[in-house]
Amino acid sequence: MSGHNVWTHKGTFLLAAVGSAVGLGNLWRFPYLTGENGGGAFILIYALTIFAVGIPILIAETMLGRTSRQSPIMGMRHLTKTHKTSRAWESIGWLGAASAFLILSFYSVIAGWALHYTWLMLTGSLVGADAATISAGFDALLASPGLMTLYHTLFIAFSALIVGMGIHKGIESGLRIMMPALFVILIVVLIYGVINGDVRAAASFLFTFNIADLSLEGWLQAMGQSFFTLSLGMGAIMAYGAYMSSEASLTRTAIAVAFVDTAVAMVAGLAIFSLVFGAGLETGQGPGLMFVTLPLAFADMPFGALVGGVFFILVLGAAVSSSISLIEPVAAFLVERFDMTRPQAVTIMVVAAWAMGLLTVVSFNVWAEGTISHALFGRSAFEFIELLTNIFMPLGGLLIALFAGWALTQSEVMKELGTNITWFKTWRFLVRFVGPAAVSFVFLRTIPQVEGYVIPSLGALLIVGAFALSQRLRKST
Numbered sequence: 395m396s397g398h399n400v401w402t403h404k405g406t407f408l409l410a411a412v413g414s415a416v417g418l419g420n421l422w423r424f425p426y427l428t429g430e431n432g433g434g435a436f437i438l439i440y441a442l443t444i445f446a447v448g449i450p451i452l453i454a455e456t457m458l459g460r461t462s463r464q465s466p467i468m469g470m471r472h473l474t475k476t477h478k479t480s481r482a483w484e485s486i487g488w489l490g491a492a493s494a495f496l497i498l499s500f501y502s503v504i505a506g507w508a509l510h511y512t513w514l515m516l517t518g519s520l521v522g523a524d525a526a527t528i529s530a531g532f533d534a535l536l537a538s539p540g541l542m543t544l545y546h547t548l549f550i551a552f553s554a555l556i557v558g559m560g561i562h563k564g565i566e567s568g569l570r571i572m573m574p575a576l577f578v579i580l581i582v583v584l585i586y587g588v589i590n591g592d593v594r595a596a597a598s599f600l601f602t603f604n605i606a607d608l609s610l611e612g613w614l615q616a617m618g619q620s621f622f623t624l625s626l627g628m629g630a631i632m633a634y635g636a637y638m639s640s641e642a643s644l645t646r647t648a649i650a651v652a653f654v655d656t657a658v659a660m661v662a663g664l665a666i667f668s669l670v671f672g673a674g675l676e677t678g679q680g681p682g683l684m685f686v687t688l689p690l691a692f693a694d695m696p697f698g699a700l701v702g703g704v705f706f707i708l709v710l711g712a713a714v715s716s717s718i719s720l721i722e723p724v725a726a727f728l729v730e731r732f733d734m735t736r737p738q739a740v741t742i743m744v745v746a747a748w749a750m751g752l753l754t755v756v757s758f759n760v761w762a763e764g765t766i767s768h769a770l771f772g773r774s775a776f777e778f779i780e781l782l783t784n785i786f787m788p789l790g791g792l793l794i795a796l797f798a799g800w801a802l803t804q805s806e807v808m809k810e811l812g813t814n815i816t817w818f819k820t821w822r823f824l825v826r827f828v829g830p831a832a833v834s835f836v837f838l839r840t841i842p843q844v845e846g847y848v849i850p851s852l853g854a855l856l857i858v859g860a861f862a863l864s865q866r867l868r869k870s871t
């Protein structure tokens with residue numbers, strides 16, 4: 395489609411994709427998963443998956459966006475027509491929209507906690523506090539639906555404002571200010587960690603590879619994390635890809651995104667574990683690592699309140715730059731499909747995700763136990779939503795890899811990739827076989843968690859397999 399919006403600069407897609415990729419996944423999830431899964435071995439699997447699976451699928455997803463030049467749903471509709479494939483592939487767009495909506499709903503609630511901690515840090519409320527006080531404070535936050543709703547509302551409204559201002563004035567300008575600031579803060583926190591913490595202990599924890607430390611579960615989590623952290627499989631990258639300059643190199647850009655994203659996770663891990671080890675605290679605290687262990691480490695350090703406050707601003711900024719990429723695909727769809735104005739479309743998406751987020755809010759307090767969780771097989775609404783996204787995300791990635799690998803023709807892929815035949819063949823092998831195999835493997839992890847859904851999930855896998863096969867047959871005739 396000519397006349398479709400394109401980013402102002404050749405390099406803006408890179409900026410936007412890094413903004414989407416770097417988020418709570420790097421600063422909150424990656425450190426605590428590494429902490430729980432024994433350090434170096436976890437990182438090794440994570441890095442391997444990023445390379446062999448993450449980068450090829452990142453290229454595939456960007457490519458689907460750039461060739462169709464439309465929002466994920468309309469773009470896939472367009473591609474299924476031009477490639478005479480089954481309309482069912484449009485499910486890539488719908489799955490993406492559903493995942494973006496679900497993720498946004500809880501992402502905003504968790505980012506809201508960072509808002510709370512920014513406030514606590516900068517007002518010096520936690521200076522000198524002991525472990526019991528800090529962990530009681532976190533419990534008190536979780537016990538307060540009112541407070542959590544307030545933060546959730548502020549966070550999501552701010553993200554909506556940026557997207558509502560459009561891709562140039564809102565997203566591009568916002569990212570151009572936010573991203574450099576985030577990198578500066580990250581470096582400051584790292585330096586602070588090196589000075590005040592135990593960076594040797596942190597480095598040896600993160601980079602000592604002992605494969606025996608890694609359980610099968612840890613292995614699967616490492617792979618799952620590598621999809622999550624690259625924002626793969628849910629249309630966000632496809633939506634940004636639709637605005638990508640035709641001149642920018644897909645391969646180089648994807649490698650750069652993966653590299654920066656991984657570097658941020660490593661630096662954040664190094665900084666956080668330096669502080670945690672320096673304060674003599676435990677690494678395996680799970681999701682509380684950032685909200686309990688870290689504030690505790692800051693509590694006794696010089697300028698801890700200030701640097702801690704700045705650290706939580708970093709978390710907030712990284713979360714905003716990700717959440718805007720969750721709003722964009724759905725908003726762009728509403729604009730294209732129903733001729734809405736951008737502010738209308740953003741409002742609809744965000745109000746719906748906000749309301750859905752209330753389910754996450756009450757999962758930590760009012761509805762922590764009871765009838766709802768019985769209906770959801772003993773899970774809170776939050777855990778259930780998270781589980782759904784854990785299913786949709788790899789499924790989306792799988793379908794993207796299969797569609798890009800089997801349905802797109804060699805000539806159009808060559809044109810998009812703009813490289814030699816050797817890289818084309820390598821890439822195609824990776825998205826045709828390696829990616830789908832690895833993703834199915836990750837997908838299997840969710841099966842023990844879904845009791846009643848085992849049969850439907852296996853059914854879904856079979857259908858996907860059948861698609862791949864039919865593609866193949868269609869090609870060879």
Ligand code: TRP
Nearest residue numbers: 415417418419420623625630716
């Ligand atoms: N990559 C983001 C992070 O690390 C989280 C995320 C997953 C995401 N999927 C996404 C963000 C899609 C935006 C769009 O925090």
